[in-house]
Amino acid sequence: MTNGHELAAAILSGSIRALARGLTWVEAGGPRAEALVDALYGHARPAHIVGITGAPGAGKSTLVRALAVEARARGLTVGVLAIDPSSPFSGGAILGDRIRMNEVAGDAGVFIRSMATRGVLGGLSRAAADAVDVLCAAGRQLVMVETVGVGQDEVDIMRVAHTTVVVSVPGLGDDIQALKAGIIEIADIHAVNKADREGAQRTIAELSVMLAMGTRKRDAWEPPLVSCVASRDEGIAALLDEVTRHFEHLHATGEIHVRERRIAQARVIRLAQSLVAETLRPLDRDDDPLVQDVERVARHELSPYRCARALLTRASDRERASSHV
């Protein structure tokens, strides 16, 4: 399969091998990723895209695996995209527990892909959104995206999801819980995992208070709180019930269209931004006027704002030129 159209056709026909290759293409980024998404995009089947986020150590991978097993029992096909944070320099993946996910990998109805994060062309959220398209095109009915819930990147990745599950856990330090403050508010559903641990009642009580104080009333959905012990499959059916109920709510209220539009807008902006970055980064020729401009910025002879405007013009000219080829 040498081009996007052929690979897209194979993915749409249900080939697992093509699905795996498609994910490799979008992870690598560049023209092949673009060609594949262009070819697939209009053919995506309706899927429920669920983001699972929470601090490291919250047991997200175990929870996702348990949800996958439960969804299979309900007759759904499942795709999982697990995203590892890693160094922008060395790229070592932090979490070592991906292997556990393979317990369900013998079932062709569950497809799990772990995505490294280092140096992904066009950014991690670009790659994650493209990968979700590929999983949807392959006919996966429930697509779960799992990320560590810290930082703006994570919030960006979660912007692909119809339903966001935020996983809390008893006994993590206040420091790391505080970091989650930004994530808490994007939750459509709260899961308290490891609910058999000491301190679970306190965590649940604190979350309940936070929810009661919450100003969030944007779509008449009250985020429920589900306790579970993913490692023993406790509370998983109830959690999947809530996930499904949220999707039904989105459709019943028409909110699904608002979310789809928000997802599309954020994605388009990020893609255009990555085109801008690609315009400058490959240039290292000193005789390039833009490189000279950057040099002048470095010497404080040119304002960075003026140089940025020149870069934008260049990115657009490059785009116009390539679209006339």
Added chain:
Amino acid sequence: MTNGHELAAAILSGSIRALARGLTWVEAGGPRAEALVDALYGHARPAHIVGITGAPGAGKSTLVRALAVEARARGLTVGVLAIDPSSPFSGGAILGDRIRMNEVAGDAGVFIRSMATRGVLGGLSRAAADAVDVLCAAGRQLVMVETVGVGQDEVDIMRVAHTTVVVSVPGLGDDIQALKAGIIEIADIHAVNKADREGAQRTIAELSVMLAMGTRKRDAWEPPLVSCVASRDEGIAALLDEVTRHFEHLHATGEIHVRERRIAQARVIRLAQSLVAETLRPLDRDDDPLVQDVERVARHELSPYRCARALLTRASDRERASSHV
């Protein structure tokens, strides 16, 4: 002061009030921030820009305050920019310990500004870089930027710095330490704060191993490790010595020019990207062709890549039009 040139002149003349107002302008972003930076940029005095990063709870604010006092004792004027992570939705600042910084605020030679992070137009790293320009233009000789060391945003913010100090601390959980893996490698200097605590020797030993294994040899600088107890001013003089020694090393080797160029390039790219985002975000008119394109992306009728290319063209056209006014 109604325009960028007047405010720039007042900042350059040393007015503290103008400095405070300039920081407010760049924090708000938009045309005033741009006008101010355009007016200031060519007049910036040479400053040493030092990034201080590390996990929440590492005692960064206390460390920065102690460094500021030490730098003052050496006759340097100091500017501090403290950046709070906060929710993208509710915007509550997480850290409550900014107030302690005010102990040194009675000294006009130390100017401290805490920057909120919610909804900063054009992004937080844009605002931080502009604020550093303002502090440099105001003649601050040592400019410290303090951020929590988690996530890509933080790495972006650190890209303004000549010298990056990564603060570790004994006894934080492995989870949060692991998150720092990406930050560890951007360190020019490692500080182990709260070195009187239990577990300090272990933290120092682990960092030493990590440093010995490090592949970083890019500029013949071996990142030193300094133990300190910032709350008792222990090790602070030694830390500032290393900070100064690193700056001298950058100048002696010519590496300063490489860094300045890298800082300029990253900043220009991010600025151009924020211009792209601004092109789409204010549009909510349904009859706008670009808004209709986004709607078609949401309905899976148009590929997000194609829509992104249309957005880029629009951003550039908008730019061309505004530069002809």
